[in-house]
Amino acid sequence: GVSPGRPVVVYGAWTEGWGEEGRVYWQLAYLGHVNVSILYGGIYAWNEHCRDHGGDCGRFASSTDEKKKIADPAGKFVAKANNTLRVSFNDVVWLDEMQSNDTRAVIMDARNGNEYDGATPYGSTYGGHIPRALSFPWKSVFDSDGSGNIASPEAIWTAIRSSPGAPSNLPPTFANLTQAARTTRYIAVSYCTGGVRSAFLFATLTWMPWPGIVSNYDGSWWEYSKQSFTGGS
Template identity: 35%
Template structure:
């Protein structure tokens, strides 16, 4: 038997074995392909993915991921997805002004809270929010988990409504006690003093993610002083969403960022009122590969310190 026949025989044998192994169906190998029509990239590796499509979220959940519903209860009823664990970003944050945007400082308390909602070290976490009516709470939960060391926390593009449209099977089992342990990762956060010291750096771009009226000086959410951090560019975070609450396609998002002078060569610093809307933008920019940090104290903290400058 010549070499070519031997080689052909081996190829046929391997093909038959593969068909037998996978029930006659070709094995679905997924590779990260960037689509021009959607934001979320379907990738088998979640370490660099912060945003997933509803279809991808469904597969993760059916494979055992923890599903967190970060929508405020007044918004999510009556369509709370069966089996989703209700969470509030406030439950993991300090209770009093001006520190309401900052995470609880006691790691023991945070660990107990996160384990109680079924967070595991090696199990993906999928968060949903209400991107149209909410404040980006799902992004806050994902930013928090990533900052505390979880490497597979993502939120669903389009929120709870998008996930409800993919026929997700109800999760019947009770919430198990997780085993998550905190390992602080500071690359996605910045504190007040570090931000103040870095305002004059050429490669920093500070992004105000609040509503236009807030940037202009109104204080509808209880800031001590009105205005914005000096030099901050204004990018209301919902500018990146469609009317249905889904992210614009990636080229459109990049174009809007570029219009504001925000590029991947810069270090982006996002803030809002209490580090919620800015956490959402942090997640989106991180998914795009930006070097980005969230300022969790945001204007609640900044405006309360009268030694710090504010621009109108």
């Protein structure tokens, strides 16, 4: 079970998956667990480590003293939502309407570019994207050399600024963004189809770290296309 004093490490298929490890990471962080990490490189990095060490994948605590160091009743975690990490449909609408000199919402569409442009491969009510959202497919966080490494914060920010739909008034460098955030509140919101791919982007923005609030819209395009189509709120 999960307990509040015990670290949680989440792993997945990394570049070969859908960012599922990011979703679990975000979910636990949203529920109030403060010690959650993602295994860099995923299961493939773990398997490579094992091969490089002759099948030795590390060891777990075995002695009584070692066990005492990590002793904590398993399964005693009590969820307490951190609502700054999650946005709703109404929040997204509000953020779009409240752009001002002291608050900037950078809404990032983590789906593929064809989905941003209108394709509906996963059963959305209609195609398109959230108004003022920029197109930043979640795998754009990785280096372009195919190594599977996450790009530097500066490279990620450069890619965000050059994305389709990106506002023209974004600071030119990541360092400039960090400086600008001292006087302007920059809110990063990621979304996709159902809040999975966007959660990996959320995790990456948190790691950079983004100089402000980072939130995942878990309802994402499935909810947004339905609500905006019916006029729901």
